[in-house]
Amino acid sequence: xxxxxxxxxxxxxxxxxxxxxxxxxxxxxxxxxxxxxxxxxxxxxxxxxxxxxxxxxxxxxxxxxxxxxxxxxxxxxxxxxxxxxxxxxxxxxxxxxxxxxxxxxxxxxxxxxxxxxxxxxxxxxxxxxxxxxxxxxxxxxxxxxxxxxxxxxxxxxxxxxxxxxxxxxxxxxxxxxxxxxxxxxxxxxxxxxxxx
Amino acid sequence: xxxxxxxxxxxxxxxxxxxxxxxxxxxxxxxxxxxxxxxxxxxxxxxxxxxxxxxxxxxxxxxxxxxxxxxxxxxxxxxxxxxxxxxxxxxxxxxxxxxxxxxxxxxxxxxxxxxxxxxxxxxxxxxxxxxxxxxxxxxxxxxxxxxxxxxxxxxxxxxxxxxxxxxxxxxxxxxxxxxxxxxxxxxxxxxxxxxxxxxxxxxxxxxxxxxxxxxxxxxxxxxxxxxxxxxxxxxxxxxxxxxxxxxxxxxxxxxxxxxxxxxxxxxxxxxxxxxxxxxxxxxxxxxxxxxxxxxxxxxxxxxxxxxxxxxxxxx
Numbered sequence: 001x002x003x004x005x006x007x008x009x010x011x012x013x014x015x016x017x018x019x020x021x022x023x024x025x026x027x028x029x030x031x032x033x034x035x036x037x038x039x040x041x042x043x044x045x046x047x048x049x050x051x052x053x054x055x056x057x058x059x060x061x062x063x064x065x066x067x068x069x070x071x072x073x074x075x076x077x078x079x080x081x082x083x084x085x086x087x088x089x090x091x092x093x094x095x096x097x098x099x100x101x102x103x104x105x106x107x108x109x110x111x112x113x114x115x116x117x118x119x120x121x122x123x124x125x126x127x128x129x130x131x132x133x134x135x136x137x138x139x140x141x142x143x144x145x146x147x148x149x150x151x152x153x154x155x156x157x158x159x160x161x162x163x164x165x166x167x168x169x170x171x172x173x174x175x176x177x178x179x180x181x182x183x184x185x186x187x188x189x190x191x192x193x194x195x196x
Numbered sequence: 197x198x199x200x201x202x203x204x205x206x207x208x209x210x211x212x213x214x215x216x217x218x219x220x221x222x223x224x225x226x227x228x229x230x231x232x233x234x235x236x237x238x239x240x241x242x243x244x245x246x247x248x249x250x251x252x253x254x255x256x257x258x259x260x261x262x263x264x265x266x267x268x269x270x271x272x273x274x275x276x277x278x279x280x281x282x283x284x285x286x287x288x289x290x291x292x293x294x295x296x297x298x299x300x301x302x303x304x305x306x307x308x309x310x311x312x313x314x315x316x317x318x319x320x321x322x323x324x325x326x327x328x329x330x331x332x333x334x335x336x337x338x339x340x341x342x343x344x345x346x347x348x349x350x351x352x353x354x355x356x357x358x359x360x361x362x363x364x365x366x367x368x369x370x371x372x373x374x375x376x377x378x379x380x381x382x383x384x385x386x387x388x389x390x391x392x393x394x395x396x397x398x399x400x401x402x403x404x405x406x407x408x409x410x411x412x413x414x415x416x417x418x419x420x421x422x423x424x425x426x427x428x429x430x431x432x433x434x435x436x437x438x439x440x441x442x443x444x445x446x447x448x449x450x451x452x453x454x455x456x457x458x459x460x461x462x463x464x465x466x467x468x469x470x471x472x473x474x475x476x477x478x479x480x481x482x483x484x485x486x487x488x489x490x491x492x493x494x495x496x497x498x499x500x501x502x503x504x505x506x507x508x509x510x511x
Binding site for chain 2: 131132135136137138139140142171172174175176177178189
């Protein structure tokens with residue numbers, strides 16, 4: 001009876017080793033990786049919009065207009081946080097241009113959040129409506145993205161703008177230009193028109 | 197008790213063996229003037245964790261585990277060897293390497309710019325202008341699809357109009373002797389990267405992307421070289437595409453001329469480095485057809501349109 005004891009101990013040892021091996025295999029090789037995007041939030045530096053005095057804040061908002069951008073000055077209640085200034089500017093952007101006429105700003109879009117990444121890139125998180133409700137051709141899409149970029153960098157000091165939809169990167173907004181990378185590289189290239 | 201204990205050990209052993217199984221990696225490649233493209237297809241984890249290193253003569257792809265490599269054919273002028281988890285490709289005069297990953301299926305794509313294959317930068321080598329495209333490959337890209345409807349009118353959606361016209365154009369081009377491929381065949385969204393990669397892999401003689409404009413006019417886009425941007429990116433023309441700038445411009449002008457005479461409508465030509473025009477490895481244009489509010493897409497007009505597009509493609 002006593003001679004048979006070493007065998008269960010050996011088996012118990014093998015069992016423990018196998019449990020560790022299986023656990024490692026599950027965690028490292030079988031379980032799908034959890035992909036997280038960390039965005040560091042920080043204070044946005046001083047900007048042109050904050051220099052205004054009094055109870056009002058004056059923002060500049062850039063809208064697609066024909067084959068160019070037009071700029072409108074909007075007066076809003078003064079806010080002191082840079083993040084709130086940016087939110088105010090983007091809210092004005094989403095309202096569309098003043099006056100009657102069609103606009104390519106996607107309807108019913110909700111601004112979920114804004115962040116500043118450690119690299120100075122502003123992350124703008126819109127609702128899915130921004131993508132779903134966009135109706136326009138290539139030049140409209142280009143000007144929409146350019147207007148968003150210009151509105152952002154005029155009102156707060158930022159290096160670049162990254163667009164997210166419901167918290168995720170998207171391939172494109174309107175099917176012509178890529179939206180899965182920051183906008184600066186796209187909007188700093190002009191579309192050239194030829195006369196023929 | 198003992199039996200169940202041994203069964204448990206056996207199951208765990210099997211689990212360990214399964215997790216340590218070699219990954220299957222399938223290699224495909226294509227070649228065009230100035231560049232080679234290598235596409236590694238495998239499971240998501242293998243593709244995601246693969247790392248790429250390179251020097252002027254060597255490209256090393258390091259996978260996370262051992263792998264079984266299969267290839268449909270051997271690439272010319274490049275020595276490919278496998279050692280453990282690493283794949284080595286020896287290439288003379290490697291000038292540049294672009295790496296990107298795609299899904300559905302999961303792929304690791306390497307674009308190699310090689311000195312020996314490269315055309316001189318100052319004077320890009322143009323492909324011979326085809327008098328006709330019989331037996332040549334044409335890729336047609338119907339814009340939008342799936343959730344991305346594009347422009348929506350009272351009676352139409354842009355994604356449906358572009359697909360219908362693409363299919364008609366394909367039929368007519370095939371009749372004329374060309375091999376024609378579409379980047380999508382149904383109402384399905386295909387990402388811009390997938391459209392580019394799938395087109396490049398076909399090695400086309402011509403590429404045309406179909407969209408609608410929100411104006412009454414036709415608008416034709418082609419890509420030009422960015423001279424002021426040193427770093428290559430999605431909006432900078434790829435090196436391989438630089439050899440097709442003049443041909444793309446000629447294609448745009450030819451198309452504009454045919455459409456103008458056929459429909460007596462305004463045709464605008466624009467230069468813009470749209471992603472689908474930036475690296476397909478062929479003369480490429482994106483044409484926006486008039487908005488449905490200003491142009492009736494009935495069968496007669498569609499027939500005329502396809503006829504004009506075919507003529508504009510110099511078929």
